[in-house]
Amino acid sequence: MTLPKALQLSPKWAPYVFVSPFLLLFLVFGMFPLGFSLYLAFQSWEPTSGLSAMRFVGFENYAFALQDEWFWKSLKNTGWLAVVSGVPQHLVAIPLAYFIHSSFKRLRNGVVGAYFMPYITSTVAIAILFSSLFSTDFGLINLGLRTLHEIPGFGWLVPAEAIDWLNDPDHIKPAISMIVFWRYVGFNVVLYLAALQTIPKDIYEAATMDGAGRLQQFWYITLPSLKPMIFFGVTLSVIGGLQLFEEPFILTGGRGGSDQSGMTTAIYLYRMAFDFNDFGAASAMSWLLFIVVAVLTYLTNRAFRPRDSSV
Amino acid sequence: MAKFLQFKRLRQWLLGLCSACVLTQALAQQSLTVAAFPAVDEIVRAAIPTWKRLHPGVDIKVVSRQFGDHHTAMTTALSTSFYLPDVMALEVGYVGRFAQGGGLEDLSKPPYNIKQFESRYVPYAFAQATNRAGVVVAAPTDIGPGTLLYRTDVLTRAHVSEAELTRSWDSYVDSGIRIKAVTGAYLMAHARDMKDIVIRAGIQPGEGLYFDSQSNVLVTTPRFVRAFELARKVRQNKLDARVNAWTNEWSEGFKRGTISTQMTGAWLAGHLSNWLAPGTKGLWRAAQLPENAFAAYGGTFFAIARGAPAAHKSLAWEFIQMMTLNRELQLSAFKSQDAFPALLETYDDPFFEQPIAFLGDQKARLGWREASKKIVAVSVHKQDAFADEVINTELDKVLDRGKDIQVALADAQRLLQKRAHR
Numbered sequence: 252m253t254l255p256k257a258l259q260l261s262p263k264w265a266p267y268v269f270v271s272p273f274l275l276l277f278l279v280f281g282m283f284p285l286g287f288s289l290y291l292a293f294q295s296w297e298p299t300s301g302l303s304a305m306r307f308v309g310f311e312n313y314a315f316a317l318q319d320e321w322f323w324k325s326l327k328n329t330g331w332l333a334v335v336s337g338v339p340q341h342l343v344a345i346p347l348a349y350f351i352h353s354s355f356k357r358l359r360n361g362v363v364g365a366y367f368m369p370y371i372t373s374t375v376a377i378a379i380l381f382s383s384l385f386s387t388d389f390g391l392i393n394l395g396l397r398t399l400h401e402i403p404g405f406g407w408l409v410p411a412e413a414i415d416w417l418n419d420p421d422h423i424k425p426a427i428s429m430i431v432f433w434r435y436v437g438f439n440v441v442l443y444l445a446a447l448q449t450i451p452k453d454i455y456e457a458a459t460m461d462g463a464g465r466l467q468q469f470w471y472i473t474l475p476s477l478k479p480m481i482f483f484g485v486t487l488s489v490i491g492g493l494q495l496f497e498e499p500f501i502l503t504g505g506r507g508g509s510d511q512s513g514m515t516t517a518i519y520l521y522r523m524a525f526d527f528n529d530f531g532a533a534s535a536m537s538w539l540l541f542i543v544v545a546v547l548t549y550l551t552n553r554a555f556r557p558r559d560s561s562v
Numbered sequence: 563m564a565k566f567l568q569f570k571r572l573r574q575w576l577l578g579l580c581s582a583c584v585l586t587q588a589l590a591q592q593s594l595t596v597a598a599f600p601a602v603d604e605i606v607r608a609a610i611p612t613w614k615r616l617h618p619g620v621d622i623k624v625v626s627r628q629f630g631d632h633h634t635a636m637t638t639a640l641s642t643s644f645y646l647p648d649v650m651a652l653e654v655g656y657v658g659r660f661a662q663g664g665g666l667e668d669l670s671k672p673p674y675n676i677k678q679f680e681s682r683y684v685p686y687a688f689a690q691a692t693n694r695a696g697v698v699v700a701a702p703t704d705i706g707p708g709t710l711l712y713r714t715d716v717l718t719r720a721h722v723s724e725a726e727l728t729r730s731w732d733s734y735v736d737s738g739i740r741i742k743a744v745t746g747a748y749l750m751a752h753a754r755d756m757k758d759i760v761i762r763a764g765i766q767p768g769e770g771l772y773f774d775s776q777s778n779v780l781v782t783t784p785r786f787v788r789a790f791e792l793a794r795k796v797r798q799n800k801l802d803a804r805v806n807a808w809t810n811e812w813s814e815g816f817k818r819g820t821i822s823t824q825m826t827g828a829w830l831a832g833h834l835s836n837w838l839a840p841g842t843k844g845l846w847r848a849a850q851l852p853e854n855a856f857a858a859y860g861g862t863f864f865a866i867a868r869g870a871p872a873a874h875k876s877l878a879w880e881f882i883q884m885m886t887l888n889r890e891l892q893l894s895a896f897k898s899q900d901a902f903p904a905l906l907e908t909y910d911d912p913f914f915e916q917p918i919a920f921l922g923d924q925k926a927r928l929g930w931r932e933a934s935k936k937i938v939a940v941s942v943h944k945q946d947a948f949a950d951e952v953i954n955t956e957l958d959k960v961l962d963r964g965k966d967i968q969v970a971l972a973d974a975q976r977l978l979q980k981r982a983h984r
Contacts, residue, residue, distance in 0.1 A: 299637060301869060389811070510958055
């Protein structure tokens with residue numbers, strides 16, 4: 252059976268037709284928002300007046316953003332959260348993946364699944380769960396600390412008074428970091444487990460015959476072999492950390508917390524647009540954040556580049 | 563010839579299709595879209611039978627979203643002029659913000675001419691819908707007169723009377739000290755509540771909360787200094803539970819009687835009775851706010867977007883008139899959803915004199931009715947939302963870190979001056 256000639260696709264056009272669904276979606280949902288945001292960054296706009304109310308203001312929005320104390324404060328918060336929640340993810344995920352890889356056989360998939368579970372759980376569910384765990388008077392975390400405080404010898408280690416995790420500016424960032432760490436450590440474990448499986452077993456066998464212990468094998472074989480995956484994982488953490496939005500947004504009720512301690516740049520630019528009605532400045536800030544992400548990604552690339560490419 | 567017949571048939575078929583499209587469109591036009599949030603959506607649904615009696619051929623389609631999502635959706639719809647509803651419900655804070663732009667119809671102009679009905683609305687609510695240029699962007703449907711709800715059992719144990727509680731702000735705080743000493747209960751949920759009401763007390767008609775009509779920043783004026791001092795006194799005497807509204811701790815505080823008073827809109831009595839703390843029935847009473855302060859806590863309006871379908875605008879205006887000027891519908895919303903009417907004609911209804919069981923059979927609606935007539939509308943500035951954030955931040959620093967009040971307010975002033983003219 253052959254199709255009528257009118258419905259037959261010429262080989263010349265076939266590739267374009269097949270690629271067009273993706274291209275169309277990418278143009279509408281990928282390229283257009285990017286272009287519109289860039290355009291908005293140079294406009295002053297009272298959004299509720301409609302699109303015709305835009306007025307070109309040149310670099311005024313960028314100048315405003317760079318002189319805005321709260322923008323810098325949000326960048327500092329973002330950097331703090333990215334480092335404190337990001338670095339431990341890898342420091343824990345690498346040895347943990349190595350341990351799971353070498354110690355678990357039958358139970359491995361179950362253990363990996365358990366660590367991966369937080370990553371696929373809804374952020375809203377996680378934030379609600381942790382909001383009640385972090386509750387000052389009725390939360391399990393403070394209950395645990397209180398119990399610990401009452402054990403003889405541990406009293407000095409934990410404070411006697413209940414910690415106001417989500418309202419005290421000193422405790423919001425550690426609380427958010429804990430959740431981000433808990434959520435993404437499993438994802439990194441899976442990344443490193445995948446990489447560990449590509450390391451040939453004979454290298455370990457040869458090292459064992461040469462008398463290398465497990466620690467030495469980890470240090471001299473596993474870690475260097477994991478370097479490309481560490482680069483990939485760290486790059487994802489840098490990008491994800493600098494765009495952190497959902498967890499602090501929900502935990503702080505969308506406001507960024509007391510003294511804006513939990514307000515990341517992504518939250519601030521969202522608030523600039525939708526709470527403070529300044530879409531122009533919000534767009535300019537988003538492009539400044541993009542520059543920061545691009546520079547840090549480049550520096551990460553530099554840091555992981557082989558020192559001597561001739562070897 | 564055959565080709566010609568084929569073409570003729572095709573033409574007839576296409577014409578038929580076009581007619582069907584036009585007919586479908588015509589039928590679709592007989593539906594009015596109303597975008598709302600809880601519980602305004604319920605009030606609108608309850609009004610549909612009345613509407614259908616007046617306009618049997620026009621359906622009402624209610625698009626309901628959660629409070630925040632609804633206002634974000636309205637902002638987006640206004641900015642792009644896409645998916646605009648025929649009628650949008652707006653909370654008072656958003657009415658002020660949207661009134662700064664030109665996205666909403668001026669209801670004072672023909673064919674609306676809302677000013678002919680001005681005397682029928684609560685004066686402050688009508689003023690809230692009017693911007694500095696005299697443009698009326700919305701019609702008020704319900705209001706939130708401020709009240710002081712207090713636990714009578716806790717006050718009795720502490721030997722504190724209602725008069726002592728409400729005589730002045732200082733006597734309110736002093737009463738709190740006695741309540742805390744005798745019963746251990748907190749005076750209020752958060753010291754911020756104290757600041758929020760005191761900065762609103764004594765505002766002259768037409769004056770803004772944070773900015774004057776020339777966008778000069780007002781945050782170093784005496785009302786802010788006093789509000790900060792009173793809030794600090796509350797915190798220093800440990801009279802606030804340090805909990806935010808609508809949190810678990812907040813509702814637990816009401817249930818357990820650890821929070822003895824709450825300055826709020828009259829509507830909170832309904833929430834307490836229905837779901838926040840129904841077990842405390844009979845233990846609460848309502849009073850006017852201390853020192854004869856009269857303030858509004860929330861309120862709902864209906865508006866028509868300029869970009870909304872032109873053919874529906876007259877129907878949309880009829881719908882708004884029905885919702886805001888129909889005595890029966892206003893009273894029905896009051897009885898079922900605690901939506902305090904913005905229509906003055908309802909104020910002589912016997913329902914106002916009925917005792918409220920949750921408030922120990924107190925006739926509290928009479929007090930709220932009195933308050934609604936004394937509230938002064940506050941002029942809105944486009945940077946009010948940001949100013950609110952800045953002032954709360956500086957108050958946190960004063961309360962938690964011991965920052966000097968003058969320095970805190972000066973810092974807020976400096977930050978707001980940079981934004982005042984953006």
